[in-house]
Amino acid sequence: MKKKVISAILCAAMVSTMAVGCSSSDSKKDSKSDKKDGYKVAYIARAQEDSFAAWLADEMRAAFKKTGDMSLEVFDGEANDEKENSIIENCIANGYDGIIVQANNGEAQLPYIQQIVEADIPCITTNPRVECEGTGSVDADPYEQAKVNCELALKKIPKNAKVVVLQGPAGNFHSTKRREAWKKEFFDKRSDVKILAEDIANWNKDEAMQLMEDWVQAYGQIDAVISMNDNMAAGAIEAVKDNAKYKNMQAYGVDGTAEACLLIKEGKMTSTGLQSAIDLAKMNTEAMHDVLTGKKKVTDINDNVPAPLITSDNVDEYIQMYKDNGQIKE
Known part of the structure; x- marks a missing residue:
């Protein structure tokens, strides 16, 4: 009888421990999807000397400002693999809620992107897409x-x-x-x-x-x-x-x-x-927001922007687009 009582107590303790473990995990998940002080996201740009990368970084800043509950910090990889990889490591150490990576060289950045995944930080690769299990991507074809x-x-x-x-x-x-x-x-x-x-x-x-x-x-x-x-x-x-x-x-x-x-x-x-930086920024912002608020898993993110051809026949409409956003001055 005494053995049965001890056995029952041990079983109860195990169930209690399992319940606490599940509760703790769920609580952590809930706190991430309901973060009161907003989400801190890092965007690691390939190189600001690249005119497209600079445009994309500007559009990212603008898109994130509109969210109200996400802040974005932009880092310049300077077209240098060692520099970009070091930035990725620092962003992991600094505990960002999400990290978006614009790789300079997908093969060189891949092991460091894997580190983001291993740190349980949502990661989206963009312009270009880097194939890495556990990440999402927003890109063009x-x-x-x-x-x-x-x-x-x-x-x-x-x-x-x-x-x-x-x-x-x-x-x-x-x-x-x-x-x-x-x-x-x-x-x-x-x-x-x-x-x-x-x-x-x-x-x-x-x-x-x-x-x-x-x-x-x-x-x-x-x-x-x-x-x-x-x-x-x-x-x-x-x-x-x-x-x-x-x-x-x-x-x-x-x-x-x-x-x-x-x-x-x-x-x-x-x-x-x-390759519209406006569309890329908007889609990256929406995707990261959906992931951080629990609406989607990061691995569900696999989006492409369209690729229309610009020629002398239709260039005026795109010039007007750039005038409207201030990149071309009247």
């Missing part, structure tokens, strides 16, 4: 962004044209997929077109300008610049702006930045696939 340019280039780039190609950072998902689209959707279909040179300019305008200056000296005639983003395309255009020989040179990019739209309007750039 880089293949589609380039493909819309390719469809136009098939018609516009002259027969037997000589072109140069500007790539983003090695290992960057967006650069890789855009280049893949150009191969499959343009170069494989236009065997007459010759690639004179191809190099990495790291999304950077100055690096692209230097490469273009070297290529002009080496090759003379260049009929088109195939760039994986607008910033590099703008650098290539800048390099030949005073050279009448390149008056009819075509240039293709991705992002739909304010600068690119003005270059299209001026007839210096052919087209760009829009």
Whole structure:
């Protein structure tokens, strides 16, 4: 009988302990979805020198301000993997409620993004998407962004044209997929077109300008610049702006930045696939809010923004958009 009483007491204690454990877990979950003092979110931007990354960071700040219950701190990765990885570690240590990562190099940032997941902090990767179990993503389809340019280039780039190609950072998902689209959707279909040179300019305008200056000296005639983003395309255009020989040179990019739209309007750039920082920021903000307030699991977040083509036919509406948000002054 005595043994039975002791056994009953032990069982009761175990049930009590299990109940306390579950209650504590639920209480922690509830406190996270009902945080009275607001949620603190970190956004780690790839590089503020990149015009698109800078635009996205500005739009992120604006979108988060409208929420009322989330604050955002923006960090600059400076296009440096070690710098960005160090920032990620610091954000984990500082206990942010959520972290949004714009990777410079998805492969280099992956182990550190995994650390965010292991720390039980909701993580969204954006522009580009980084495939990592336990995270969400808000992005654009880089293949589609380039493909819309390719469809136009098939018609516009002259027969037997000589072109140069500007790539983003090695290992960057967006650069890789855009280049893949150009191969499959343009170069494989236009065997007459010759690639004179191809190099990495790291999304950077100055690096692209230097490469273009070297290529002009080496090759003379260049009929088109195939760039994986607008910033590099703008650098290539800048390099030949005073050279009448390149008056009819075509240039293709991705992002739909304010600068690119003005270059299209001026007839210096052919087209760009829009990657709307406004839409990306809005979707990231809404997604993180849904996760932090318990409406969604972070792994449910897998969204893409559309990629319309901007040309001389429709550029005025995008220029007006930039005037409205202050990026282009009247």
